[in-house]
Amino acid sequence: VTEALLFKDIDEPGLATLDVFAKRGGYESLRRALATTPEDVLAQLEASGLRGRGGAGFAMGKKVSFLPKGTIDKYLVCNADESEPGTFKDRELMQKSPHMLIEGIVIASYAAGAERSFIYIRGEYVHQADVLDAALAEATAAGYIGENILGSGHSLSLVVHRGAGAYICGEETGLLDSLEGKRGNPRLKPPFPANQGLYQGPTLINNVETLATVPAIIRLGGENYAKLGTETSKGTKLVSVSGHVQRPGNYEIELGTPSREIIYGLAGGPPEGREVKCWFPGGSSSPVLKQEDLDLPYDFDAMAKAGSMLGSGAIIVVDDSTPILDVALKVAKFYRHESCGKCTPCREGTNWTVKMLERIDAGTATPMDIEIMASVQEHIIGNCLCVLGDAMAMPIGSLIAKFRDEFEEHIEQARARNDLGVAHAAA
Amino acid sequence: MNPELRADIEAHMALYPDSRSAALPALEAAQRVHGWCSPEAIEEVAEVMGVTPAYLAAVATFYDMLETEPVGKHSIYVCTNISCSLRGADDLYAAVRDAAGDDPDFNVRSFECLGACDIAPMASVDGVFVGPLTPEDVPRLLDDTRAGRPVLPDKQLSTRLVADPNANSREFPAHAVEEGTQ
Numbered sequence: 039v040t041e042a043l044l045f046k047d048i049d050e051p052g053l054a055t056l057d058v059f060a061k062r063g064g065y066e067s068l069r070r071a072l073a074t075t076p077e078d079v080l081a082q083l084e085a086s087g088l089r090g091r092g093g094a095g096f097a098m099g100k101k102v103s104f105l106p107k108g109t110i111d112k113y114l115v116c117n118a119d120e121s122e123p124g125t126f127k128d129r130e131l132m133q134k135s136p137h138m139l140i141e142g143i144v145i146a147s148y149a150a151g152a153e154r155s156f157i158y159i160r161g162e163y164v165h166q167a168d169v170l171d172a173a174l175a176e177a178t179a180a181g182y183i184g185e186n187i188l189g190s191g192h193s194l195s196l197v198v199h200r201g202a203g204a205y206i207c208g209e210e211t212g213l214l215d216s217l218e219g220k221r222g223n224p225r226l227k228p229p230f231p232a233n234q235g236l237y238q239g240p241t242l243i244n245n246v247e248t249l250a251t252v253p254a255i256i257r258l259g260g261e262n263y264a265k266l267g268t269e270t271s272k273g274t275k276l277v278s279v280s281g282h283v284q285r286p287g288n289y290e291i292e293l294g295t296p297s298r299e300i301i302y303g304l305a306g307g308p309p310e311g312r313e314v315k316c317w318f319p320g321g322s323s324s325p326v327l328k329q330e331d332l333d334l335p336y337d338f339d340a341m342a343k344a345g346s347m348l349g350s351g352a353i354i355v356v357d358d359s360t361p362i363l364d365v366a367l368k369v370a371k372f373y374r375h376e377s378c379g380k381c382t383p384c385r386e387g388t389n390w391t392v393k394m395l396e397r398i399d400a401g402t403a404t405p406m407d408i409e410i411m412a413s414v415q416e417h418i419i420g421n422c423l424c425v426l427g428d429a430m431a432m433p434i435g436s437l438i439a440k441f442r443d444e445f446e447e448h449i450e451q452a453r454a455r456n457d458l459g460v461a462h463a464a465a
Numbered sequence: 466m467n468p469e470l471r472a473d474i475e476a477h478m479a480l481y482p483d484s485r486s487a488a489l490p491a492l493e494a495a496q497r498v499h500g501w502c503s504p505e506a507i508e509e510v511a512e513v514m515g516v517t518p519a520y521l522a523a524v525a526t527f528y529d530m531l532e533t534e535p536v537g538k539h540s541i542y543v544c545t546n547i548s549c550s551l552r553g554a555d556d557l558y559a560a561v562r563d564a565a566g567d568d569p570d571f572n573v574r575s576f577e578c579l580g581a582c583d584i585a586p587m588a589s590v591d592g593v594f595v596g597p598l599t600p601e602d603v604p605r606l607l608d609d610t611r612a613g614r615p616v617l618p619d620k621q622l623s624t625r626l627v628a629d630p631n632a633n634s635r636e637f638p639a640h641a642v643e644e645g646t647q
Contacts, residue, residue, distance in 0.1 A: 045627060045628070048627045048628065049626045049627055049628050111482075120580050121577070121578060121580065122578070123546045123547050123548060123577070123578035123582075124547065124548050124578065124582055125578075125580060125582075126580040126581055126582055126583055128580075129580045129581070130627060133623070134627065154482065160580070161489075161493070161528075161530045162530070162542070162576075162579050162580065162589060162592075163580065164589075164592030164593075165592070165593070165594070165622075165623055197480045197481070199486075199489075199490070200489065200490060200493065201489065201528070202489050202492070202493060202528035202529070202530040202531050203528050203529030203530035203531075203577075204527060204528050204529060205577060216489070217486060218483065218485060218486055219483075219485040219486045219487060219488030219489065219524065220485075220488070220524065221523060221524055221527040222527060222528075237482055237483055278582065278583070280548035280551075280582030280583065280585060281547070281548050281551045281552070281582070281585075282551055282552075286548075286582060286583045286584075286585065287583045287627065288583065288627060322546070322547050322578075352582075354547060354548055354551075354582075356551060360551065364550075365547065368546065368547045368550055369547060372546055372547070372577060372578075375577065376577065378527075
């Protein structure tokens, strides 16, 4: 395991204050970045190979380079609406090291030429938003936020904007609508936010962890950062491990670490006497993997090749004591609740899937229903404005494909239970 | 209307290039004063922001934390999403509901993933994250909340260390997922 970058001093008492953060080298990267040109900073970001840590894994440097040049009003938005089930890494960073995020935001805004920035934090993170507000006040007083930062000529305002509870606002265009004071409905893309985002202006949107990594990239240099990790997955990553493991929590790993080492070595594996039945490698919207996939390196490409995705870096472990139908029902109900209702395949598909799973459990389904349910998933994927529907269809589709026998068994057992009930009532 | 609320909303409006961006913080501020996004609360926000009440009502209904019905003053959100359910959240939610009964001071809800699966199963009590919880913790949780004391101080997330490998470990029951409660 490499030296931690994001979690290096994470438990240091008072790290959330400017005083302690500065003693640990805080805002040195900002000074260094502002002493160079925005083009130089962008070149470091591109050289680092950093891919977005929010779920899609898009190259951050490339995203910055998509923003038009010139004096037009540009925006930077930090996506802190961490809501993907199983994900809690951004919460840890914001709570324990808020200045690291703010420093990353200022550096990224310099590279992108943005003079207004916002942190859109989910409303449930009350404590974390308070911590950020306090850190923002300190950073403003110290001159890291405001006009002509450290004499560089670069100016930046920053507002901590609290959401009010809606998973879909983690989707970048839903987030923008919400930040504009509307219902958080996703927008049709293109245009992409880099061209037309917040208030129709060019907007850079990045996840908390992505932006918090920027100071480390400047400190190490993009090329040195790129030596960490694998060929296509550079650097370190925060992984949130939860569910049936003995030590759930956030761990910083070098990308490419064997998944088994994370689940068993760091998180302790399932309790004594139990085995991994399946695991979600990247939050509840990622297709599940099984025990035979545990030796795969944990990185973007290996997860994609295995038919899943690294997503937000949230590993949810399910052990062999859990019926797979219960897992499917929990996942499907969540996406039904969170569908904004704008696109038919998502709105109806999530609802139908829940109803069919309930029928299976109630003993009124037939094996043919499994086919129908699988085909419903296929008809959702790629047919909506955003990927919320896909986020249900992918894991449900994978659960059906990988645990078909268990679904069939569940149908038979529930039907048999029903028949017994009827026979008993008749007698 | 309450002059402090007006000032609060106006301060939020001033933060954005387009004052309409203040809709969520303004509705939250009004909810704190009125207890929920009542028609009066929405009218007041609309008047200050210069938008229609219908616009704000449409916004309020979209978000889980904006209450469009009267609710108890203490909100208890029990996470019942997948990671918490795997560790007994459905039993916990049932225990909180039973114990709170019909006490009008409590707004007990099952909630989507609150981003604290490391302390699963957990709850957010008036915004304070506590866990891991068992049904046995519930009476103390409600007592602390009623009395206005810090809720379950030994179980608050804010004091937990990242690097302590055993910070979040505890016994949990086999097959804890129950038929959905969301």
